[in-house]
Amino acid sequence: MLRKGVRRVIGDGRATGIWDDPWVPSEMPTTLTRPKFLTFTAEYVCDLLVEDGSRWDEDRLGVLFDEDIRQRILSIPIDVDLGRDRWSWDLDRSGQYTVKMGYRNAMMETWGQFSLGLDIDEEATTRFWKRLWKLPIISRYKVFLWRACRGILPTVESLEERGMDIDELCIMCNNAHEDVFHALIDCPELQLMWVNANFDYSSRLYHANILEWLVVEAGGWKDEQMAFLAVAVYHAWERRNKKKFANEIIKVEELWPRVERMMEEIQVAAFTDARNVMELPKVKWEKPEYPFMKLNVDAAGSKSGGGAMGGLLRNSTGCCDGVFTSCVRFPSDPILLEAMSIKKGLELAKLKNCTHVLVECDSRLVVDMLHTPCDQASSLNAICKDILRFTTTMIPEESLSRKVCDMSKASGDWTTIEAIKPPSPEDTFTGAVKVNGFAVLLRNWAKVSSSFAEIRGILNALHNHMAWSINMRRIIIESDSLQATKTITE
Known part of the structure; x- marks a missing residue:
């Protein structure tokens, strides 16, 4: 039963065998197959890190593993603060094993096969x-x-x-x-x-x-x-x-x-x-006060595995200064994807030379983990600690690095919080991409698997287009996928 959920969380990588321990993210923890011929010594996970242990050595990963395994390994955040490697219960976001969770996961297969033998719709x-x-x-x-x-x-x-x-x-x-x-x-x-x-x-x-x-x-x-x-x-x-x-x-x-x-x-x-019960006021997206930039991020898992994420970076006038989109093969957990989208958004902000950033997302759990760091051996905690470390390299002043992670508007549900400013009537017309409706678009990705490639192509074209850098308000899209165009305009 434990083998179905136990996995190694990487700290310094010295106590986890590459070929003997389950450490690579997958649906069920498994060990990797050792190649017949190794061009260099690689027995422990630390052998796959760069010299200072701060990141993965992509050249070595490319030599040892196929693209799928390489991408899964690159999705693992290096938790240098963790110290030694630890065991983690992968079937719970906290990484901790409890008898209750163990029983629940042990019985899931039995409950799924349970049938009353009734002929009902x-x-x-x-x-x-x-x-x-x-x-x-x-x-x-x-x-x-x-x-x-x-x-x-x-x-x-x-x-x-x-x-x-x-x-x-x-x-x-x-x-x-x-x-x-x-x-x-x-x-x-x-x-x-x-x-x-x-x-x-x-x-x-x-x-x-x-x-x-x-x-x-x-x-x-x-x-x-x-x-x-x-x-x-x-x-x-x-x-x-x-x-x-x-x-x-x-x-x-x-x-x-x-x-x-x-x-x-x-x-x-x-x-x-x-x-x-107090009636909560309706929260709307608000422009940041100068000199702050506001980063709105969102992510969604895909039914076929992996997921997509994206975000908008806007200035004190409400204009878009940058955008990012990204697709990953792993993980598919929307909470982990939300945390990863924050990290990518901050990387975008750093490229734009932003020094004051406010971040908004719709995952309360991620927000809580960022506000109250802990020592849990879990993938989510490792990503959150990586975000906090990144803010210190992005903005040296401690006070500003704390403000970067001020995500006070997370509610966990886009339907109850209007976190994206709606476009004005003159900005909305048939076939137009609603730049300010990006979070809604990401939610639709998981629902339209057949047009996923078409949507991704459209967004990559927008991402590389000069329109983003000159703050164009209107962009007309022509595509040979009716479903993709309909999904974006909705």
């Missing part, structure tokens, strides 16, 4: 799951209904399927074999609860499985009816357990009134929370 089932998790009730009831639909409650039938020898009937009616549907829905001792309900649940009589019933019938229900059902089956299971383990009997007549009281408490709590 897959799209309808997906819609049901999405609706379930959005119900206006506390998570306890939603998780319980999910478990009931999956059939993973410890009923007599479920325990027998796991190899336990339990020769018992339903503890409530003592007249039928106990499976999940019987225990929560079909038991004769529960029927009065459904009769007393404020909603019509009579369609349960035509089904024998909870998931099948809800996928087929609940599409016409209001969210309130489904929320009441989730609370009702929870109390039905609680009643069953109290009788089975504590010999405590709760009358069936008391069940629905309990459900109503609980729903009233939930609604009152939700109303109180809604009144106490």
Whole structure:
């Protein structure tokens, strides 16, 4: 199990074998294959670094590895502050292994293969799951209904399927074999609860499985009816357990009134929370004050692996002074890509001789890591520390280097924060590239894989065009890919 997620994080590279340890980023940690002939000694990762250990020796990498492996290695930030190499849990961004994360990843394959053997529409089932998790009730009831639909409650039938020898009937009616549907829905001792309900649940009589019933019938229900059902089956299971383990009997007549009281408490709590929530002001992109430049970056992963990133550098008048775009084969994690886009944006700012830079991105996690550096052995932490080191070489004064990493406007969601200034009506026309809408364009990259090359070609042409250096406001693009043009103009 550990082999699926454990990987070496490179510090000085002296304790990690090139051919013996998993250290190159991949979907699953693996070791590299040693070439039959080596033109120079290369046993440890430090042998692949330049003399001072600050960066990779690209000439050596080109001799030893193919282009794919070389690009993966170059994507690894050298964490010189880490000192010795460390082990990291690659399946969590913190790099730390916990029993909870280990169990979750160990069970992912099992859960993915789990099937109830029901002949129900897959799209309808997906819609049901999405609706379930959005119900206006506390998570306890939603998780319980999910478990009931999956059939993973410890009923007599479920325990027998796991190899336990339990020769018992339903503890409530003592007249039928106990499976999940019987225990929560079909038991004769529960029927009065459904009769007393404020909603019509009579369609349960035509089904024998909870998931099948809800996928087929609940599409016409209001969210309130489904929320009441989730609370009702929870109390039905609680009643069953109290009788089975504590010999405590709760009358069936008391069940629905309990459900109503609980729903009233939930609604009152939700109303109180809604009144106490402060309405956040709408945040718009603002021009930086002179002498600052503002760097806006964004990134997105690709379904086929890797991802794309880009950014705009604008001055105190709001005009674009520079732009960058980049595609990488690895990583595909959007959080890592966001951090890498910040580093590339700062490199662009340095080329433009900027001394005062404000950075805005939409990843709160990256912002927090930059504000509070730590010693975690993770790829994200290594990239963030590399960014902080770069700011010290970019701007010697400590006060200014701190301002470079002032990313106070990160919200984690472009839909709730207008971080890109919208173009004025005179700047928008058919076939035009919305220069100020760059972040939205990057989000579309991951959705239009067939036109990815066309989009990349357009942006590279813009990147190399002199228009950027003279602040042209209008650029007309002609392309033979209708989908690519449509994606950009949207």
